[in-house]
Amino acid sequence: MATIAQSRAESPAINPWATFAVAAVAQFMVVLDASIMNVALPSIQRGLHFSQADLQWVINIYVLMFGGFLLLGGRAGDLFGRKRMFIIGLVLFSVASFAGGLAHSAGWLVVARGIQGLGGAIISPIALAIVSSTFAQGAERNRAVGIFGSLAGAGGAVGVLLGGILTQDFGWQWVLFVNAPIGILAALASVRLIAPDRLAAIREGFDILGALAITAGLISFVYGVVKAPSSGWGSATTLGFLGVGIALVVAFVAIEMQSASPLVKLDIFKRRNVAVADFAGGLGGAGMFAMF
Template identity: 45%
Template sequence: MSAPSAASTPSTSPVTSDPGAASAPAGDRAPSTGNATSAATARSRRLALGVIATGMLMIILDGSIVTVAMPAIQNDLGFTPAGLSWVVNAYLIAFGSLLLLAGRLGDLLGRTRMFLVGTAVFTAASLLAGVATTPALLIAARFLQGIGSAMASAVGLGILVTLFTEPRERARAIAVFSFTGAAGASIGQVLGGVLTDALSWHWIFFINLPIGLAALAVAVPVLPRDRGLGLRAGADVAGALLVTAGLMLGIYTVVKVEEYGWTSAHTLGTGLLALALLGAFVARQATAETPLMPLRILRSRAVAGANLVQLLMVAALFSFQILVALYLQKVLGYGSARTGLAMLPAAAVIGAVSLGISARLNARFGERRVLLTGLVLLTGVLGLLARVPVHAHYLTDLLPVMLLAAGFGLALPALTTLGMSDARADDAGLASGLFNTTQQIGMALGVALLSTLAASRTDGLLAEGASRGEALTGGYHLAFIVGTGFLVAAFAVAFTVLRAARPKPVGSSRGRTQAR
């Protein structure tokens, strides 16, 4: 089911629409006025899409660009090995734990306002990170970056689905949005290596300043002026505290698994407490007069199924995004910039598929079929990586894998459309925040589980007398095999839970009824 038209909810309608023109008799208007207004509205929507995609690209780039510069940051600021992990963890904990809250606050206070404030916070925090001279200051700046990222990215999809209401137009917009996420990580690895080698690690943060300021300058006049529902429609302070504390503690538990182990008292204790807090949040939402997260959103098979598929898919694809880069550097001896360039074909083919043909395939065959096809291709990617040799040749052993990454360009736009398909106009920010939250949880689980398995297998092989290259490759093989299992599970969920959507005319009585 497609999301309801933004026109049915005054608070989310684009500012470029003209209420006076809509009420004037046809005969009282010049023939060219409608065409001019329509063209201006179309331009405004395209600019809005460009702004949101640019903001998301900046955030995605930041996630991968930092990993390349970590050795330089450690050497310059004197981080301990354990302390260095908090350059990533501080960002991930703030980002992942606040997405759901930020998405709902966007519905209540205005999604455009939330996007603008989040982008401004992220840009200011990037400046603070770039001038950091101590580990504590950099970690604090990264936490602040995570807050800004959550505010901006939680509402991005919500703005898009209320701006682009026609199915084909919306499919193209989501394809652009999905491409920024799919390709941003690979671009970040290249850019991070180049900036760190040519200038210094400080510039991986300074690069965000012109991008963020330009996005804000264009966003102010083109994004819709939505006022939101008001805090009274969902001012559940207790629920907000429960879900934020539960997600923050849960993500902290996952990112510390590699240090403490899965069965340690620390992991079990904090994990059970996080589950208790999230359980209390769900119970609270079932009884609260104005719930922060109306539970009706989880009754949708499309929303619940798409979020579960995404969690499994993102957890699996961590092994492609991160472990392949580690394999290239630690086993094949590639440098940072060369590693990024080696992974560029994946970004190029993902972009070509997601921007070029995914919208047409979704319109012709339906999102469910396209998603299943993409998952099959991605399963092939990890299956091939599970057999990559110690002394691999890029053209024969790795380039075919990069090209099969086209499956991500098929799967992500289809999955995003399904995840937002049943969102009501007044829940679009919440649905967007939920979709982004499961993405971050999936990433954290992938990092914790697959990296721990790879390290454990590597240590075992080293103890058996294997060379370092053989041991590392064996560890990565195990992670790729487990990631393949995640993708098989994602395919099973998509096949059994997600149903093919029945075409419905935009603005149908059913859609208008649900939008109220």
């Protein structure tokens, strides 16, 4: 694992709340995009001639890519630098958003949405890491993380309202176009407002087997969840993908316990506050998506 130390102490000119603002805007955009498309689905179906069965993949592919690559997105920040990967994620998300707005076919839009999900999987974990490392441990960091979570959560509600306004007044394309300037401006601001990473000289190896297991496991599990409404929770397809996903996640845990360079240090979950926060965050995310 590449150990990264944020050099905020070496960059006193950077206002920590300015850094926070960039990370919060990026996370807000990612969460907003998870809900904004739902309102536009009827217009998208008419405009691009989606079948009813395929229409839901405009949402599902985003969730699938986001959930499947979330852990690797955070790990990429550790290996290659948070600032660098954060900017790459923003550019990827913005370009995919603009390309999706230009879509003339169902396949084009689904591919663009998948790339958006991948960009979001890079942005989200790194944005939180940037906020956590920008503020000193204690009340200031707790306050920043609390505000960050609140703003991110608001993105889901704002997405529903904004999606309706943009679709009605400008067309469904604008629920995608709106992300492009926000993402690009955030990427440009990141160049100046996020302190550069200082990579330690010693680099540990990359756990390829663990990466393959967790990515395949998450994708399989999320696919099972998104297929359940159409196939049924008790269907062989749903249970098969859920079962494979769970088995691969269990295999991932076993691999990490033996790995010299684990993707995730499992002992972190022994901390009660971490375990409770992860459970609450997962429950909140599941609740938000269940609304749609």
